[in-house]
Amino acid sequence: MNLSKCVAGVEPRGNVYYLRWRVPAQFRAVETRTEINQSLKTCDLEEARALALLKKKAFQKLWKARLLRKDRGLSVEAFEAAVSLLDDLQLPYVPIQGLLAGPLEDLVARIEKLAAVPVDSPAIPAALGVCDVPHIKILDMPKVMEERAQHKLKGKHKDQKRQWRNRYRHAARVFAEVVSKKNVHEITEDDARRYYNHWQERVNSGSISDDQAIKRLRYLRQMIAEYHKLAGTLPSQAFNPVAGFKIEPRPKKDKSSNQGGKPALPVGWVRDLARGKLTDGIEVDERVDIGIVVAETGCRQTEIVHLPPEDIILNHPIPHLRIRYVEEGEHVRDIKNLASIRLVPLLGAALEAIRRHPTGFSRYRAKGSFSGDINKFMRDHGLFPAHPEGGKPYTFGGTRHTWEERARAAGMTNEERAFLLGHSVGKLRGRPVYGDGPELKLRALYAELVGFPTDTWQPRPNAEVRNLIEAELEALGYRVG
CATH class of the missing domain: 1.10.443 (hpI Integrase; Chain A)
Structure with a gap:
């Protein structure tokens, strides 16, 4: 292949510039072509360079999504990479239930935008709202929570960040020990009941306060809710199995006492x-x-x-x-x-x-x-x-x-x-x-x-x-x- 006339992936052919670019080695497992040859449909060199840069980024984005789908299957990264392809189509991710419930013309418009998209592109299932939900183990959710809450952690110092992080780690660890290490989307109402029973029994025995137990349920509920946001679940479809369980406080023998809290020093x-x-x-x-x-x-x-x-x-x-x-x-x-x-x-x-x-x-x-x-x-x-x-x-x-x-x-x-x-x-x-x-x-x-x-x-x-x-x-x- 002669690339002598090709500078930064832009090659003149007659009066028109083309993108001519070798497929990077790391993406050859998901791209059958060894070289990309596409008309940039412009006679202006500066415009061609700008268009070539945009096309390269679009190809890399597509290949990354394909590679993640191939290597990581139903991971968060693969899901987010597929959904990110919709940015170039100027489409938000909407689950299929939402598309079917919306105006028919909106669905048709989506399908029309896919006409020029390769049939094996992860953008197609993303545009049609049928991406497989990401599989995230409950023990991995604390890390996901932290990655998605950087704006909340900005004003916290090192120890406050540690405390914030540990609340979710503890809730996830106890759930894994008491119930299962399963994926978040597989958690059932019966699983939530077992987790709730664990904390209610601790309250009844007096080993923790009802306020502490309420927080443990809240942290699990928050992790499941954050998973639904990440997965693009519609609010009407976002079932949270923990939502229906409420900790019953332990009856106080003395209503004026500070039972369950710290005793006041003399x-x-x-x-x-x-x-x-x-x-x-x-x-x-x-x-x-x-x-x-x-x-x-x-x-x-x-x-x-x-x-x-x-x-x-x-x-x-x-x-x-x-x-x-x-x-x-x-x-x-x-x-x-x-x-x-x-x-x-x-x-x-x-x-x-x-x-x-x-x-x-x-x-x-x-x-x-x-x-x-x-x-x-x-x-x-x-x-x-x-x-x-x-x-x-x-x-x-x-x-x-x-x-x-x-x-x-x-x-x-x-x-x-x-x-x-x-x-x-x-x-x-x-x-x-x-x-x-x-x-x-x-x-x-x-x-x-x-x-x-x-x-x-x-x-x-x-x-x-x-x-x-x-x-x-x-x-x-x-x-x-």
């Missing part, structure tokens, strides 16, 4: 921690200071551990922390929900602890080791109080529950506590909530109601603070004189 224990009495004589590090901030603000551990330096505001009349999403930069972080976005005033022991770490806690930031470390520290030094007979052992996470008990004892309403803790007030009320909640000065006054005194700071009497709260509410226009 108020006196938290006071001794904040004032340094608990750890007197023990060499402490930033673990303890994080613990003091968590216990004295009521924040979630992750909200304090992962604080970026720029969200620690000490040069302000009311020193405070900003709890917020950080989507870019060195200290990206996600937070639990929109209700968690708030300013957290620093008073007393919490302020003193943060001043010792004005740029945050680099030892634990973007890692998942703090909870285990602080609990180990407390256990190794015998600092946790003995738990009530028959009750759960204490963990440091119980300080958040203690803070709410302190706030309740100080006379705060349920909504006031929710605003300060970063809970969803809308969920609490059962309806949408409008407005931004208490201003920083108000938050600081509410926090003063529960703050423990230190050697350098003394909270004012509660009655005085309550009067200041009322005066501030009136100044903000929330009270009518």
Whole structure:
């Protein structure tokens, strides 16, 4: 073959340019021709070069789809490669059920567009909505979830990504152990029932909370739903076998108890921690200071551990922390929900602890080791109080529950506590909530109601603070004189 006149796959023949291109070796298993010879139907060299490039890409796309179908069968890659061929035809993938239910002229238009498509092209079954669904094992779905959720993971730091990934890995692994390692599209309602029974029995035995079990069902349901999206299943045809199963909560013997959750640590224990009495004589590090901030603000551990330096505001009349999403930069972080976005005033022991770490806690930031470390520290030094007979052992996470008990004892309403803790007030009320909640000065006054005194700071009497709260509410226009 003489390619002396052929430059970059473009060859002049008379006044017309042709595409002349050797079939790449990796695609010869799915292309009988060794060379492509096609008229580009133009006399303009620049236009011919552009058209040649487009045709090469189209051929490579077709060959890749054929190769994947040949080598990978019913894989995700083969399915997606076949569907991607529809881009060149300007057609979306619609399953056959949707095409048959739609206007006849739309189906005819699709068929007409296939007139110039090779009969063995994967584009034909894709255009007619009869692609075989991809076969994905349930144990492979967590990886698929991650690949398809990059936009959701963008604002999460390393440890948050690990936690997000593990929720699906755990659900898939348990399903494989309890039920089967089958393909996602083969999961039946009976399979879902067996998976549900496993978690319901765990709830009934008291080994996990109903909230934990609900999440395990949700993660399996989400993986099946994502599979249907990937496979192009019509919403009316997307049967999710997990959807009908609901975890029944274990009856609580004491409706006021925190059964299933972390037990609140005694108020006196938290006071001794904040004032340094608990750890007197023990060499402490930033673990303890994080613990003091968590216990004295009521924040979630992750909200304090992962604080970026720029969200620690000490040069302000009311020193405070900003709890917020950080989507870019060195200290990206996600937070639990929109209700968690708030300013957290620093008073007393919490302020003193943060001043010792004005740029945050680099030892634990973007890692998942703090909870285990602080609990180990407390256990190794015998600092946790003995738990009530028959009750759960204490963990440091119980300080958040203690803070709410302190706030309740100080006379705060349920909504006031929710605003300060970063809970969803809308969920609490059962309806949408409008407005931004208490201003920083108000938050600081509410926090003063529960703050423990230190050697350098003394909270004012509660009655005085309550009067200041009322005066501030009136100044903000929330009270009518």
